[in-house]
Amino acid sequence: MFIRFRPYLAVHMAATALLAGCSLMSPPKDLDLRTTRPSLANAYQVSIRPIDDDIEINKIHSWEIQLAGAAGEPVRNARILVDGGMPQHGHGLPTKPRVTAELAAGRYRVDGVKFSMTGWWELKLDIDAGKGRDQVTFNLVLPQASGNAGMP
Ligand SMILES: [Cu+2]
Numbered sequence: 001m002f003i004r005f006r007p008y009l010a011v012h013m014a015a016t017a018l019l020a021g022c023s024l025m026s027p028p029k030d031l032d033l034r035t036t037r038p039s040l041a042n043a044y045q046v047s048i049r050p051i052d053d054d055i056e057i058n059k060i061h062s063w064e065i066q067l068a069g070a071a072g073e074p075v076r077n078a079r080i081l082v083d084g085g086m087p088q089h090g091h092g093l094p095t096k097p098r099v100t101a102e103l104a105a106g107r108y109r110v111d112g113v114k115f116s117m118t119g120w121w122e123l124k125l126d127i128d129a130g131k132g133r134d135q136v137t138f139n140l141v142l143p144q145a146s147g148n149a150g151m152p
Contacts, residue, residue, distance in 0.1 A: 025088045027120035031139045039134035044068065044075060044127055046136045051109070055142060057118060060095065063110040064103065069131060074106025078129035082110055084122045118142045 036047040047066040055061060067075040080099045085092035097112040115121055123138045 027141050031120065031141065033139055033141065035138060037136060039127060039136040041134045043131040043134040045072065046125065048123065048138055055115065057142065058114065058116055060112060060114050063113055065108040065110060065125065067106045067108065067127065075129045076102065076105050078108065078127055080108055081126040083124045086119060086121055088120055115142055118144045
């Protein structure tokens, strides 16, 4: 008898966990939300900003990355790979954003960014340029749109 109930129980628990993960879990309180920060090994100072001010859920948009050396000098001709996801949900980005242009010295445009839900997202950059290869991770918390309580 027990064996017959187990598959149902497993499915039910998975569904409950999924719901909790996608709408109820709140981001850690001490999350570092700076949009300018040094890369992991301090090779670069990195800033990010959305090119259009509003970040709408489920809408493709673009970001600008500013890349500088320790003294603030712009870093040109970098190869930057973009990755990310939601650490609390165990999923990655819904799209594959990539750098499409160096707009000016040390300023790079990233196209194809999309966030598919509210909550805590990580945006991870893998940078390879004159000062070597280094990584940086930014935390973004996308708030629930007003008037949207989340759960139906
Ligand atoms: Cu998620």
